[in-house]
Amino acid sequence: MDAGFSLVADDRVVMRGVYASPPPQLAGLLEVRGVGILRTSFVTNARVILKVFLGEEGARLPMPERDPRTGVVVLRLNGAFPGDLNRIIAAFKACCGDYEWYAGAGGEGAGL
Structure with a gap:
């Protein structure tokens, strides 16, 4: 908040x-x-538009993942690491279209 x-x-x-x-x-x-x-x-x-699991160790460059029920992007983070809040904000902005997903949680994985 x-x-x-x-x-x-x-x-x-x-x-x-x-x-x-x-x-x-x-x-x-x-x-x-x-x-x-x-x-x-x-x-x-x-x-x-974004589902965040805290207390999980996500990969540095995660594979694209969507919630099977809603289709929203899934992000997995520890939640206690420095910068985790900034990672959530960046993912939220990508889900809103402020950034374009290239690879990672909401991307298609193409090009890498």
Whole structure:
């Protein structure tokens, strides 16, 4: 959220096709480790364009991967490494069309 993204839900979402909404019991609640549970603004029916798995060791140049249910790009990152937030932002921008995928998670792998 500090990077400009909006909260849908903390920990889990309800998926309807490619749209995500918070479960009613979690709507607007955000756990900040070591601080507590805070209430904040949130969005519903957010169109999902990137699925990020944190806590996984992704390859330096990953093979293209799409979620089988939604078709969105899948990214696998540790989440604790320096620069991981920047990698997520770059992948999000590529999914939005700000960058063009050449190879990697959302690319076709051609040319390499």
